[in-house]
Amino acid sequence: MANPFKDIKELTREVENYLRKNRSALYNNSKRISDFFEMACYNNVVRFYENNGYEVSIKNLIKNKFKYKCTTAGNPENYSFFEAVYKIGKLAFHYEIRHNINIQSYHTDDTYTTPDISILKPNQVQIDDDFYLSKQKYYYIKNSSLISFCEVKNFTPYPELLFNFIGVTNELKPKLLAKVKQSGKRHISTSLMISGKSNRHTDKIISNLQDRYHINVICDLFNIGGVTFGKRSYNRLKTV
Secondary structure, eight states: OOOSOOOHHHHHHHHHHHHHHTTOOBOOOOOOHHHHHHHHHHHHHHHHHHHTTOEEEEEOOBTTBBOOOOSSOSOGGGSOEEEEEEEETTEEEEEEEEESOOEEOSSOTTOEEOOSEEEEOSSOEEEESSSSSSSOOEEEEOGGGEEEEEEEEOSOOOHHHHHHHHHHHHHHOGGGSSOOOOOSSOOBOSEEEESSOOOHHHHHHHHHHHHHSSOEEEOOHHHHHHHHTSTTTGGGSOBO
16 A cells, blocks of 8 residues: 655645746745645645636735645635636636635534635635634634535545545535536535545445545545646546
């Protein structure tokens, strides 16, 4: 079985190369391999939109550098993100691809969870002054503004991880727990992105879940991330 923990220097180069292509630079001091894997997956989602006919651009550079949001806390205005624009004639549809931003539950207005990557309607950050007992502000996105999301796990896949993802999907996008007809502007469907390679048992679970629900479960991304999101393969992913 391939080691799911890639050398951090290799991941750093992957992130920096992508940002260099976009005329930016890495602004993050984190040494945790999981953070760099999240960055690489974030870049792959952005690449999906590029390959799918969207015009993608960087927004909110911090001191002329791209700053990833590798924390669930903090004001989103202090971090960078990507904008994806889909044009049909004179019409332009704008979306944001953001990193670690709090999303309101589909079922209740006062509970939240934080996917690693979210595709959102633009300019929808809300502020709750009463969430904490202190004067600290809570930043979130209303569920109605969530298009899709991706969870990133730097693990070898195992059954509980796969089933837990279904719980998150039920909390944020329960409509995807059914087969959905693909049509119109394509967004990547809710996806679980895993670094390690699955075994025979988890292969069966993944196959059953993807057949039952309108989701993507993508494994072995340390080895095949570039191929999975490349121009020849990205259209195999489920979309909404």
